[in-house]
Amino acid sequence: MISSLTAEKLVCVRGDKKLFDGLNFRVTAGQALAVEGANGAGKTSLLRLIAGFLAPAAGRLIVKDAQGESDDAEERGKVIGWLGHQDGLKPQLTVLEQLNFFAHLYGKTADGALLDQIGLARQADLPCRYLSAGQRRRLALARLLASARPLWLLDEPFAALDTSGQALVGQLMARHCGAGGIIIAATHEPLGLGNESLKL
Amino acid sequence: MNFLFRYANPHEFMRLSGAVLPFTAVATMLCLAVGLYLGFSVPPDYQQGTTIALLFIHVPADVVAELAYGAIAVCSLLSLVWRHPLADTAARAAAPFGALFTALGLVTGSLWGKPMWGTYWVWDARLTSFLLLLFLYLGYMALWNAIEDETRAARAAAILALVGVVNIPIIKFSVDWWSTLHQGESIVSGKVAPVYLWPLLIMMLGYVLLFLTLWMVRIRTAILERRARNLMQAN
Amino acid sequence: MSPFVTLLLRDIRLAARSGGSAALALSFFALVATLVPLGVGADLHLLARVAGGILWVAAVLAALLSLDRLFQGDFEDGSLDVIALSPLPLELTALAKITAHWLSTGLPLTLLSPLLALLFNLPPQPTLILFVSLLIGTPAVSAVGAIGASLTLSLKRGGLILPLIILPLLAPAVIFGAGAASLALDRLGAASALGLLAAFAFAAVLLSPFAAAASVRLNLGG
Numbered sequence: 001m002i003s004s005l006t007a008e009k010l011v012c013v014r015g016d017k018k019l020f021d022g023l024n025f026r027v028t029a030g031q032a033l034a035v036e037g038a039n040g041a042g043k044t045s046l047l048r049l050i051a052g053f054l055a056p057a058a059g060r061l062i063v064k065d066a067q068g069e070s071d072d073a074e075e076r077g078k079v080i081g082w083l084g085h086q087d088g089l090k091p092q093l094t095v096l097e098q099l100n101f102f103a104h105l106y107g108k109t110a111d112g113a114l115l116d117q118i119g120l121a122r123q124a125d126l127p128c129r130y131l132s133a134g135q136r137r138r139l140a141l142a143r144l145l146a147s148a149r150p151l152w153l154l155d156e157p158f159a160a161l162d163t164s165g166q167a168l169v170g171q172l173m174a175r176h177c178g179a180g181g182i183i184i185a186a187t188h189e190p191l192g193l194g195n196e197s198l199k200l
Numbered sequence: 201m202n203f204l205f206r207y208a209n210p211h212e213f214m215r216l217s218g219a220v221l222p223f224t225a226v227a228t229m230l231c232l233a234v235g236l237y238l239g240f241s242v243p244p245d246y247q248q249g250t251t252i253a254l255l256f257i258h259v260p261a262d263v264v265a266e267l268a269y270g271a272i273a274v275c276s277l278l279s280l281v282w283r284h285p286l287a288d289t290a291a292r293a294a295a296p297f298g299a300l301f302t303a304l305g306l307v308t309g310s311l312w313g314k315p316m317w318g319t320y321w322v323w324d325a326r327l328t329s330f331l332l333l334l335f336l337y338l339g340y341m342a343l344w345n346a347i348e349d350e351t352r353a354a355r356a357a358a359i360l361a362l363v364g365v366v367n368i369p370i371i372k373f374s375v376d377w378w379s380t381l382h383q384g385e386s387i388v389s390g391k392v393a394p395v396y397l398w399p400l401l402i403m404m405l406g407y408v409l410l411f412l413t414l415w416m417v418r419i420r421t422a423i424l425e426r427r428a429r430n431l432m433q434a435n
Numbered sequence: 436m437s438p439f440v441t442l443l444l445r446d447i448r449l450a451a452r453s454g455g456s457a458a459l460a461l462s463f464f465a466l467v468a469t470l471v472p473l474g475v476g477a478d479l480h481l482l483a484r485v486a487g488g489i490l491w492v493a494a495v496l497a498a499l500l501s502l503d504r505l506f507q508g509d510f511e512d513g514s515l516d517v518i519a520l521s522p523l524p525l526e527l528t529a530l531a532k533i534t535a536h537w538l539s540t541g542l543p544l545t546l547l548s549p550l551l552a553l554l555f556n557l558p559p560q561p562t563l564i565l566f567v568s569l570l571i572g573t574p575a576v577s578a579v580g581a582i583g584a585s586l587t588l589s590l591k592r593g594g595l596i597l598p599l600i601i602l603p604l605l606a607p608a609v610i611f612g613a614g615a616a617s618l619a620l621d622r623l624g625a626a627s628a629l630g631l632l633a634a635f636a637f638a639a640v641l642l643s644p645f646a647a648a649a650s651v652r653l654n655l656g657g
Contacts, residue, residue, distance in 0.1 A: 015349065016433070048656075051516070051520065052520075053516065053519070053656050054656045055656065077520045078520070078522065080520050081520075082516055084516055085513065086512055086513025086516075087512070088509075088512055088517045089512065090514070092449055092452040092453060093445070093448070093449070093452075097448075101441060101442075101445050104438065105438045105521045106438070106521050107438060107521075107522050143517070335599065336603050339596070339599045339603065342596050342599055342600075343586060343596060346590050346596050347589065347590065352589070352653060352656075356650060356653060359586060359646055359649055359653070360582075360586055362646075363582055363646050364604070367604050370607050371604075371606050371607060373607075374611060374635075375606070375610065377611075377614070377631070378610040378614060381618070
């Protein structure tokens, strides 16, 4: 459980372009932050920066938890649940195998009930190559839930989902924040969580 | 370390190299001229006859071939660990010369060996090691060219260079082992008579100066190219 | 199940299900072993002399076939991002992938080698030595290969550069491995050669995860 994530004077440079400069924000436990902006404005780069994949050209990202504060990227990575553009699913593995893989990889026990939660219980033994785009996104969400990480980084969480899927995402996000988690999401649509907004 | 970083700034480097270049260029020509003159005027070796002269062209080439890879490895370390800004440019600039000197060493080594061996190539341990070194250079240059993002290419190449430099002693050891396994003792003996020593040392100095001169020129060119590109992009 | 074993098993499962990379490597291995006699003639005496070298080179090339996908698959579909954020350190991730690659490529090649050695008229004792040398040495091929695979993982056609980068680095393995077989053929002790090979393989497997992890980190930030 982390109590806050603070960005101080964050600068991001990709290639020769400076995407943003002197970015400051703070998100505390139970809060969500929507990152908005045109395509190419740097939303995904910001998420990758927070995740520790990218190093900022300048500035710091500070995570505060019960033990204290840290701006180390590797440590930060251990509290992050990542849902990127891509689903990270292997066509040859079945839904259940895929979920179990991620659960065990993150040191958690596999929970079949998760599949019920996201509505893929019937597809448990179906190889992922046969899933629709919406089903793939749901499975990715299940993976996110299974990892039980406090800080969620979501890149376009509503993409490729139908209305019921989007409602599901909304529910899961609300529940995550209600339990004290933090969400930072790059999105073109409102999150509907009474959240702050950051425009790039 | 601070000394190195003082010249990390491209401006500083341009200034320093601009001042030093004329001297190294002249020194290079002097050494090569003297060395070649002395080299071609030494008495013929009792064993190898007049082809001993090739010794003065071949051995220095080998020396620079290894020196260049060492330089690339040092630059790679500076780049990865200390983030020295010019290190990547320097490493990339050194590679073609390293490859060229390696190839020169192979060709002259082959020509030098022909009278003794009766053929142009006998998989002598030293030549074989240098053949593998040539491939290491080619792989290094290919990696630089293949990755589009320059920063990423620089770091990937740096990792490869460091992996390579750790491997080179292992490769040499294994090739020596292989050579004694299949052919008995190495063919080229190691001792050099004193009368040959001076020309050899002068030629080595000349080659090293040649490498340094060419290297500095190439780094300067790279810096200028980048400036030109930045100017063009701005408009 | 520990994260390491989880990743290892997944990669093996994927290799088994993706049109059998083991089958591809084995076929390639056998084909090269078949082409060489066609190229140099069927003089059994000659073939026995070159068996160690040919089979070692063929094994290295066969193992190379599946190396460029070692990290690339996970990189392209976004799995690598998720794997990198897991509790498993990237160095262990690399080691798990190296192990999976060896189990699905190097080990099957090693197991097939006695049969191919038969085609080359290699006597039993040298065949045994060759088998042991491949058993010890193919992990080094996977390990060094992983370095090349991670450096080229962002390249669409990185498969072309990969052999150029890693084959020179694998020269010691070929030298010691084939050398061991050669020594055995001459009824000399192969222990020193195998020892040197083991040292090389040990160092390779120990150190390459670090280089591979560094390269993966580099590419994740891309």
